[in-house]
Amino acid sequence: MIPDKAPKDDVFHGAEEIRSGAHVPTFEKYKEMYMQSVQDPDKFWGDMAKEFFWKTKHNGRFLDYNFDVTKGDIFIKCMEGASTNVCYNVLDRNVHDRKLGDKVAFFWEGNEPGDELTVTYRELLNSVCRFANVLKSQGVKKGDRVAIYMPMVVELVVAMLACARIGAVHSIVFAGFSAESLCERIVDSQCSLLITADGFYRGDKLINLKLLADEAVQKCRDKGFSLETCIVLKHLSKEAPETSLSSPPAKRPCPDLQETETGRVRKTHPVPQVPWNPKVDKCWHTLMCEVSDECEPEWCASEDPLFILYTSGSTGKPKGVLHTISGYMIYTAATFKLVFDHRPDDIYWCTADIGWITGHSYITYGPLANGATSVLFEGLPTYPDVSRMWQIVDKYHVSKFYTAPTAIRLLMKYGSEPVHKYKRDSLKVLGTVGEPINPEAWQWYFTVVGDSRCPIVDTFWQTETGGHVMTPLPAATPMKPGSATFPFFGVVPAILNESGEELEGTSEGYLVFKQPWPGVMRTVYGNHGRFESTYFKKFPGYYVTGDGCRRDEDGYYWITGRIDDMLNVSGHLLSTAEVESALVGHEAVAEAAVVGRPHPVKGESLYCFVTLCDGVIFNRTLEAQLKKQVREKIGAIATPDFIQDAPALPKTRSGKIMRRVLRKIASGERDLGDISTLADSSVVEQLFQNRCCSAV
Ligand code: PRX
16 A cells, blocks of 8 residues: 555655654655554554553553444444543643653744743643633533633633643634534533633734623523533733743732723734623633642543534534544644654644644644644734744744645745745744645745745644544655645555445545544544444445545545535635525525635635525625625634525436536536536526626
8 A cells, every 4th residue: 555665756855854863764664664553553552652641551452443334333442441631641741750841832922923922831731730720610520511712822722731631521612613603512512611712813803702702602591501601811901921821820910801991902902892791701810810720630531532623514513523532642642743753842833723623633732742842823824914924933943834725825925025034944844734735835835935945744634533644754755746645654544436445556536544543533422323424334344534535656645625515715624504504594595505616725715606585686785694694603714705696506307406517607617517417407507697707
């Protein structure tokens, strides 16, 4: 499966010096380790597990599983019998055993240049223990679910690790999601407490998070679910940024949020007014002042849940992907170390938001497990100007940089001048994630950002996989622009045709995995049947990714994109069904069909066809209302780019919408292929005539 020799032609390498001291220095070493990892996973992962602290050791096999629905329930179990605590492993172990207490865990860089905070491992541990005690004081117990809806601040990491410390299960909802989406997630996982913040700025735009959180709490109540407590961090109105997290509690200000109107104004921006319901709302800072900074970790079983993270589902209802403790911890630690070739003096920066899996695995758990120093960035790549990323790279001497193709394409539009304003000579490895990277963007990233010196790790993975599953290793793998190259250790990919047969050699089909790795999801929270039917039913014996894939003559894997009804907008998966249901929720809409249209920066944009109810006229006002409707139901990331009035939709005689045809109409491609199964082909011409053409 892995080629005997790496190809010599048409491939790229990073500078030679990357090899010296690398964890996996050559392709031969990668192959050797890969064979060990799949032939004897117990030994391979068992060795990785030795780095961590185990309160009790595991008994039996390292990984036990059933991937075949025809043989019984699907299950994956890692290190049964062992007990540990993730928070202990990523903080106490670093502070006490590895003597990294004074090492910086995070350089926090705010939205506004000049807003910054440095947090050491000791300070982080101190705050996490304190907040773990806060959670306990609010009645949170092991196994309880805690919703977190916060901006990119260090306290978000504190909140998640405090949950992990007491065995509570965090469910983070990206702060760009709507109140409705937050409510849906709180109710689905029956969270007992919500942690949020007053608000934050994205560039110039104020996001009044507390108002959205309040709306979500009210919506929960309307659905008969009562959330008793909401802890609110004063972020926008907090004291001087240099106030360290570890300042003695007595010196930390604990004013009530209502006082913040007159409080400190950050730079040029006003602080929002925050409504306050004393029955539900509690001030983060006040609570932190009331508790001790000592908190014994809760020793949890290997397969106890660590967190739930919702991802779009093709039926429209988001799925609560559940990850468990030991396997996820070991896998994110191992992938971080090897894929970024982590060294102790690295400064690492992942630009993702912690509200997505990339932030969970590669801002919080993976880097901290390795004792890494990271930049945690609150802002935008284009604020206050399009050089911001490179200014930050130079400011902190970032050596490993991880971002998304959509950010690269966005910055590419402004040319190389804003990049060349900064030296970037600290950079050693560049990474991408979230969607296929087009070769032009890859080349720009490689030559302009990395000065043709830094290898690019194009990491393919999913919320469900917990960590990277297909990726180059920076010193070992010759790169091909746009290919995620080869499997990570322990991962066994296959390409299947429609009948479920494994294809050999050069081929294209469904990307599946034949056996588990420690970090793979364990279930869909509260719905194991949905887990089995989504990932294991189509091809019994395999985990089905939902992505298409091609293998070339050199054995390289190329992800070709989703093959289900999911769209990838700016690296975020969206379900067409979810957007359609939001549109149909508007009284004027009888039917809706949503497809992706290629977009130069976002990858895909949302193109919506709506059939209106009898007598309703399509106009700009309605279009604006529909966009607002989707934004409010799902969030700004799902705002439609195009809405087209569709008096009728192209359907087969059995009434199925032909999305393939709609995709062609959306992108203006006249070559429709076989449309003989259409019930009424005149619909197509009508839709072509009314297409929305304007550039987004
Ligand atoms: O379609 C693939 C695409 O993103 C999907 C997973 O999305 P999500 O669960 O939101 O996680 C994103 C961050 C891990 C995949 O099914 N995808 C992710 N990375 C790549 C990719 N497609 C191609 N190349 C990648 N490197």
